[in-house]
Amino acid sequence: MNHAHKLSFVSIIVFAAATVAAQAPVEVVRVVSKPVDRQVKLPGEFQPFMAVPIFAKVSGFVRQVNVDRGSAVKQGQLLASLEAPEMQAQIVEAEAKAQALELQRAEAEAKLAAAQSTYDRLKAASATPGVVAENDVIVAQKTVEAAQSLVRSYENSIKAAQAQVQAVKDLGQYLQIRAPFDGIINERNVHPGALVGPGASATPLLRLHQVSRLRLIVAVPEALVGGIVKGARVTFTVPAYPGEPFYGVVSLVAHDLDEKTRSMAVELDVRNPDLRLSAGMYPEVQWPVRRPQPSLLVPPTSIVTTTERTFVIRIDNGVAHWVNVGRGARVGDLVEVFGALKEGDTIVRRGTDEIRENTKVNIQPAKTD
Numbered sequence: 001m002n003h004a005h006k007l008s009f010v011s012i013i014v015f016a017a018a019t020v021a022a023q024a025p026v027e028v029v030r031v032v033s034k035p036v037d038r039q040v041k042l043p044g045e046f047q048p049f050m051a052v053p054i055f056a057k058v059s060g061f062v063r064q065v066n067v068d069r070g071s072a073v074k075q076g077q078l079l080a081s082l083e084a085p086e087m088q089a090q091i092v093e094a095e096a097k098a099q100a101l102e103l104q105r106a107e108a109e110a111k112l113a114a115a116q117s118t119y120d121r122l123k124a125a126s127a128t129p130g131v132v133a134e135n136d137v138i139v140a141q142k143t144v145e146a147a148q149s150l151v152r153s154y155e156n157s158i159k160a161a162q163a164q165v166q167a168v169k170d171l172g173q174y175l176q177i178r179a180p181f182d183g184i185i186n187e188r189n190v191h192p193g194a195l196v197g198p199g200a201s202a203t204p205l206l207r208l209h210q211v212s213r214l215r216l217i218v219a220v221p222e223a224l225v226g227g228i229v230k231g232a233r234v235t236f237t238v239p240a241y242p243g244e245p246f247y248g249v250v251s252l253v254a255h256d257l258d259e260k261t262r263s264m265a266v267e268l269d270v271r272n273p274d275l276r277l278s279a280g281m282y283p284e285v286q287w288p289v290r291r292p293q294p295s296l297l298v299p300p301t302s303i304v305t306t307t308e309r310t311f312v313i314r315i316d317n318g319v320a321h322w323v324n325v326g327r328g329a330r331v332g333d334l335v336e337v338f339g340a341l342k343e344g345d346t347i348v349r350r351g352t353d354e355i356r357e358n359t360k361v362n363i364q365p366a367k368t369d
Contacts, residue, residue: 025364026348026355028315029299033343036295036331042218042287044236046270048279049213050181053204057174059197060084062190067206071185079185079206082175082196091168098161105154112147119144183210184275211279216248216268218285225264227290228253234268236283246270246277289329296341297334303327304351312337313348313355320348320359 060082067079119140126137187207190196196205216236220228232250237243248268257264268285270277302312303325311322328336341347346363348355355361 025362026315027350027364028346029302029349031341031343031345031347032297032334033294034297035290036297036329036336038289038329038331039286040224040289042220042285044216044218044268044283044285046277046279046281046283047215047217048183048209048211049215050183050210051279052180052208054079054177054180054206054208055198055202055204056082056177056196057198058082058084058087058171059195060087060175062192062194062196062205064192065188065190065205067185067188069185069188073179073183073185073208075179075181077179078176079179080177080190082177084172084175087168087172087175091165091172094161094165094168098158098165101154101158101161105151105158108147108150108154112144112151115140115143115147177205179208181208181210182212183208209279211275211277212272214270214272214277214279216270216283216285218266218268218287219258219261219263220266220287222257222262222264224287224289225257227288228264228266229288229290232288234285234288236285238277238281238283240281241276246283294343295328295331295336296338296343297331298337298347299333299349300330300335301350302347303335303337304353306353311351312339312341313351314341315346315348315361315363318360318363320355320357320361322357323347 061084063081063083065080066077067073073079119137122137122140126134185206186209187204189203190205196202228250230250230253233247234250235245235247237245248270250266251269252267254265298312304311304313309322309324310327311324314321314323323340325337325339325341328338330336348361
C-alpha cells in the first residue's frame with residue numbers, strides 16, 4: 001500500500017471515529033438558578049463597647065479608693081476621693097477678695113451719694129442768678145459722673161471675684177471622681193496617699209470598661225463585602241464555651257478597605273448581660289455569604305478543567321458549545337458557576353473534552369433517581 005492510500009485509510013478511520021463519537025448519546029441536565037446563602041468562618045475580636053482611662057482633673061493626694069479590679073460600678077458612683085488643702089485656701093482667698101471689693105463698693109456708693117447731694121444743691125441754687133457760679137455746677141456734675149463710674153467698676157470687679165470663688169468651688173467637685181457610665185473596673189493604679197494630677201502622660205488612676213455590651217470586630221474579605229447586610233444576625237462561637245452558639249447584630253460598616261489585608265472592618269453589637277463574654281476574646285464567626293443575585297448551579301461533573309480553561313458543554317439544537325465558567329462555592333450536590341449561562345440552559349451532565357466544539361450529539365434525558 002502506497003503512502004497516499006495509507007493517508008486515505010487513516011482519514012476514513014478518524015472520520016468514522018468522530019462520527020461514532022458525535023452520535024454517542026450524552027446525558028444532559030438543566031442549569032439551575034436560585035439564591036445561595038452559605039457561611040464562611042472568619043476570626044473576630046471582642047472590644048468593650050465603651051472604654052475610658054480615668055485621670056485626676058486636679059492635683060491632690062488620694063484619700064480613698066472605693067473600687068478595685070473587677071468591681072462593677074454604676075454611672076455616677078464614687079470611685080475615689082482626693083484631698084487638696086491648697087484648694088480650700090484658694091477658696092478663702094477668693095472669698096476675702098470679693099468681700100474687700102464689697103467694702104470698696106460701699107465706700108464708693110457713699111461718695112457717690114455725697115457728690116449727688118452737692119450737685120443737687122448747687123443745681124437748685126443756680127436757678128437764682130448770681131448765687132452759684134456755673135463752673136461750680138459743672139464741676140459737681142463731673143464729680144457725680146466719676147463717682148458713678150467708680151461704683152460700676154467695683155460692681156464688675158465683684159462679679160468677677162464671685163465668679164472666681166464659684167470656679168474654685170466647682171473645681172473642688174473634681175476631688176470626687178465618679179464613674180462616667182456603668183461598667184467594670186479592669187485596672188487600678190493608685191492607693192491612698194498617692195499624689196496625682198492632670199495630664200494625658202500620667203498613669204490613669206483607674207480604667208473602666210463597659211462589657212455588658214460588646215463590639216465584635218470582624219475583618220470581612222473584599223470578595224464578601226457585597227453581601228454585608230446591616231441588622232443581620234450573625235452566629236459565633238468562643239473557645240471558652242465550645243459548641244455553644246452566640247450571636248451578634250451587624251451594626252457598623254467601615255466602608256473602607258484595609259490596604260494591607262484587603263478586608264473591611266465590620267462591627268457587630270453583642271449583648272452580654274451575664275458577662276460570660278469578655279473583651280479580648282477571639283471568637284470564630286459564622287459569616288453569612290449572600291449573593292445580590294440568584295446563582296447559577298450545575299453538577300460538579302459538568303465542569304471540565306484543562307490546562308487552558310474551565311468550561312461546561314452547552315447543547316444548542318443538538319450541537320455542543322464550550323462555555324467558559326468560573327467555579328464558585330459548593331451548594332449541596334451542585335456547584336456555583338459564573339459565565340455566559342442562563343437558567344434553563346441544557347448542559348452535558350458528565351463533561352469531557354472529548355466532546356468537541358460544534359459537534360452534533362444525541363441527547364439522552366437525565367436519569368431520575
